[in-house]
Every structure is written in C-alpha cells, then in structure tokens.
Amino acid sequence: MSATDNAANAVHQALSHPYVKRVIEDAEIRDNARAAYASARDAYDQLTRSKHPVNALFDEKQLQNSLKTAGAAFVGVRAGLIGKHKKKRHWGRALVIVAVGGVLAIALSEGLRNKVLDLMFGAEEEFDYVSTTAPPVTAPPAPAAPAEPVAQEAPAPAADEAGTDGDGAA
Numbered sequence: 001m002s003a004t005d006n007a008a009n010a011v012h013q014a015l016s017h018p019y020v021k022r023v024i025e026d027a028e029i030r031d032n033a034r035a036a037y038a039s040a041r042d043a044y045d046q047l048t049r050s051k052h053p054v055n056a057l058f059d060e061k062q063l064q065n066s067l068k069t070a071g072a073a074f075v076g077v078r079a080g081l082i083g084k085h086k087k088k089r090h091w092g093r094a095l096v097i098v099a100v101g102g103v104l105a106i107a108l109s110e111g112l113r114n115k116v117l118d119l120m121f122g123a124e125e126e127f128d129y130v131s132t133t134a135p136p137v138t139a140p141p142a143p144a145a146p147a148e149p150v151a152q153e154a155p156a157p158a159a160d161e162a163g164t165d166g167d168g169a170a
Contacts, residue, residue, distance in 0.1 A: 019081050029080035036073030042066045 001009075014020055023029050043066035050056035056063055106113050118124070 022081055022083075026080055029077055032073045032076035032080060036070050036077055039066050039070035039073060043070060 015024075023033070043063055046060065046063045046066065047053045047056060050060070050063075106116055
C-alpha cells in the first residue's frame with residue numbers, strides 16, 4: 001500500500017467513527033468545542049503570565065471564570081457526544097439512605113426503640129412479685145422516748161490533789 005492509500009484509509013476510518021460523525025453533523029457540539037478550547041487557552045495564558053500560578057488559581061477571578069466557562073463547555077461537548085440518555089434512577093441509594101436514617105432514629109430515640117421492641121416481641125408484662133418464703137418475724141416495739149429530753153451537764157474533770165494542772169505535768 002502506498003502512503004496515500006494509508007492516509008485515505010485512516011481518514012475513512014476516522015470519519016466512520018460515531019463520535020466524529022456526531023461532531024460533523026451537530027453544530028452545537030462544534031460550538032461547545034470551540035468555546036471550551038478558547039476558554040481553556042485563555043486560562044492557560046493567564047496562568048503562564050502569572051508569577052505565582054498557584055496563587056493565581058485562588059485569587060484571580062478572571063482566571064476562575066475562564067476555567068468555569070471551559071468546564072461548562074466541556075460538559076456540553078461530552079453531553080452532545082454521548083447523547084441524551086434516560087436518567088437512571090438510584091433506588092438502591094435511596095433505600096440505603098432510608099435504612100441508615102431508620103437505624104439512627106431507633107438508636108437515638110428511646111421511645112421509638114421501645115415501640116419497635118414492643119412490636120417485635122410483644123408488650124412487656126408487669127409482674128407483681130410474691131415471695132414464697134415466710135415473712136420475717138417483727139421485733140417488739142421499742143420503748144417510747146420521753147417527751148422532752150433532759151439535758152445533763154457533763155462532769156468537769158477533777159484536778160489531782162497533788163497540784164497538777166490536768167495534763168500530768170507537775
């Protein structure tokens with residue numbers, strides 16, 4: 001095969017690719033691709049002109065707007081190439097969220113926890129405990145205390161006749 005045949009074959013294969021066909025046919029995808037390229041190029045130029053690119057990413061609003069515009073345009077290109085798909089429903093994710101919420105509610109609420117236990121195992125039965133042993137024998141009542149207690153003075157310590165002062169020293 002000659003070089004021209006190889007080139008023609010490569011072009012034919014590229015044009016038969018579904019994404020390339022979609023870009024050729026859809027003007028909106030082409031417009032989004034141009035806008036994405038222009039915004040990305042503008043953001044790159046701003047970064048290369050900056051002395052501190054990391055600070056420029058966080059501080060310069062114009063650079064942030066260029067990056068945001070480029071990102072939105074790339075999302076538009078991607079959506080156009082992939083096509084409009086029916087949005088999937090995430091029932092499993094919703095079920096997990098509901099289950100986790102239910103477990104947390106039962107764990108954190110004592111009233112709800114008691115209701116669930118009552119539904120699962122039946123209501124608790126209240127018992128009146130009756131002892132099978134004989135009751136203890138009661139002691140006879142204690143004598144009644146006098147109506148008014150009489151205060152008695154404590155006797156004063158007696159001093160030794162030897163003349164001590166009470167602490168044992170002479």
